[in-house]
Amino acid sequence: MNNNKQYPERFIESIRCPNCGSGAKQGFQFNDLHCTQCGTNHFSLGDVPCLFPAGTHHKIIWQHQTATMQYMAQQGLAALHESLSRYDLTSTTRQRLAQIQSASQVNLNTILSLLQKHGIDPIPDEQLNQMNPGDLSEYFDLLLRDWAWDSTSNANPENTAALQRTLAEIQKLPNKPRRILVLGAGAGRLSWDLHVHLKPEYTVALDSNPLVLAAANELVHQRQSIAIGEFKNFPQIGFQHAQNWLLEPPLDVDNLRATWFPLGANVWQLPFERDSFDLIVTPWFIDVNGGDVRDLIGVVYEKLIPGGHWLNSGPLLFTRHLPVQLKYSAAEIKELISLSGFALVNETIANTDYLRSPLEARFRQEQVWTFSATKPQSPMTIPAVDGALEPWLIMHHQPIPQGSYASQDSHPLIDAILLLVDGSRSINDICYEIGPHLPQDVPVKDVVVTLFGQILSEQSNGV
Structure with a gap:
């Protein structure tokens, strides 16, 4: 892979094929993104390595999602074009529709160009039509929140508050983290801010969405601006209907981006050996990872070094499809943390604004639960929890x-x-x-x- 990233030897040695678990000594070739042990070919998103169990077949999913997004956007633009051709519009209505049309066209052009630059073309797949692999633009607002609404010319406290909550917990830890993994890093802002403040050996910003990965890589590593349009379907009195933003690369006079690594991967098949990180951060992720929190705790425990720390910050807004028995309360999660062998160090609860756009009077306020937990240096006696016959029967990774x-x-x-x-x-x-x-x-x-x-x-x- 030709890129400007400086992967340390320790990072390369920690990488494992997510399909068979082979490392460099068993035949996984990080430079070629190929595993000779199982024959899986992996791929890159531009210069972002993507390590999924399905290898290059996962790229087909992203191409199909891109094609689906393109089709839906073109349908919406066609409807707007038809509306603007009508004779029964006032100038005010025509102006609002034209603003939305302009922002929509900017987004379509930008997203297709960005993904094609990173090697993802809009190619539909008939079989995937039956599977509904998900909406590529599901987390589009994260791009705006991370890089548009908060800038030197437009201060927005949401990103600052997220960083301060996280740093407040990290400062209580006995050791400064050297190898950091951020699961569900999204558009990358928090992982980048942490990297800048902590200056670790390296930070891995992991996500499974190609749009936010490509955007984060384009801004931080490629140092290229991104034009993004924002529009509101529900009129807000006294606010603009739409605005085109220019997302600018963050300042990096010390070339810290050389050791900040975006990575495409699935949390349930993480491509790392055991004991790879001394800090794992799960921001706004514990409730939307698509699985059982017990299994997520097991994944985090396995990848942390003895004495390493897990830091979580976010709400408990579990997705609709998750069965009710898996929508745990904070008290239940603390029991699961204890049963896993973690020691809960600290926790705070705060209310915070979420996705507060400058173009909207309406916004959400969420309850954010921030906690840190430590993996013990050596196996310890796990305290009894009422109703648990054995810890390993509850925590399935033990x-x-x-x-x-x-x-x-x-x-x-x-x-x-x-x-x-x-x-x-x-x-x-x-x-x-x-x-x-x-x-x-x-x-x-x-x-x-x-x-x-x-x-x-x-x-x-x-x-």
Whole structure:
């Protein structure tokens, strides 16, 4: 890869193929983004490495999302053009529609140009039409919040408040972080601000959305401005209907961008070895990661060094599709943190403005929960939590200790699961091994958890 980034040897050594887990010694070639062990070819978004289990097939998803966005934008522009050709409009209405049309056209041109510059062309895929891979522009407002609404000419306190909350927790830590991972980094502003203030060995700004990744890379690394349009569908009295913004690269007189690395990857298949970072930050991410918070805690725990720290800051606004049993309260999450082996260091709760645009009187205010937790230097006794038969039964990343696990029922599947208990495998590990051998409609984790839950219940009841 030809780029201006200075990847330290330690960073390259920590990279793993997200498909098979191979590192450099086993055949993963970071410079070529190719794994000789499993044969997976990965790809780059411009000069941003993208490491997904599906390799280059993931690029097809991004191309399809780009094509879908292009189609929807063109439909909207066509509708605006048709409206402007009507004879029953006043000049005031015509002016409002023309402003929205201008901002929409700027966005379409900018996004397509930006993504094509980074190697993503709008190519539809018929099979993906049936899968609904998601809206590419879902987090478009983050570009505006991070780089347009807050500038030297237009001060907006939202980014400053987010940085201050995070730095306040970091300053309480015993050691200055040297290797930082930001999960769900979005358009990159917070990860960049942290990098500038802390000056670590390197910071990885990880996200799975190509638009925000490409924009962050274009601004910080390529030092190129980006034209973005903003418009409001709901008229605000006394406010503009639309505005075209010019996003400017942040100041970087010390060339700190050389060790700030945007990375395309999935949080559930992170391309890093164990114990890779001494600080992992999850900003506005714990509730929108698409999975179980318990599994996210396991991912963070695995990638932190002993003595490393996890810093979370954001609300608990779980996505609609998530089942209600996974929409944990703060009290539940603190129990899960304790059961995982983390030690909660500090927590604060604050109300803050969210996505407060200069073009709008209406805005959201969110309750933000900020906490830091430490991974112990060595395994510690996990405190008991009411209702938890065993920590490893709740936190599925923890090893199942060797013991006498016998079921009253006899079945080849049960026998196969129990034979996998060796003191190092977790429930997640067992599910990974037996999953391919079961029908796709079988909820593997439910099967494994239920089996061990029944065994532990029988043992506690003396059955």
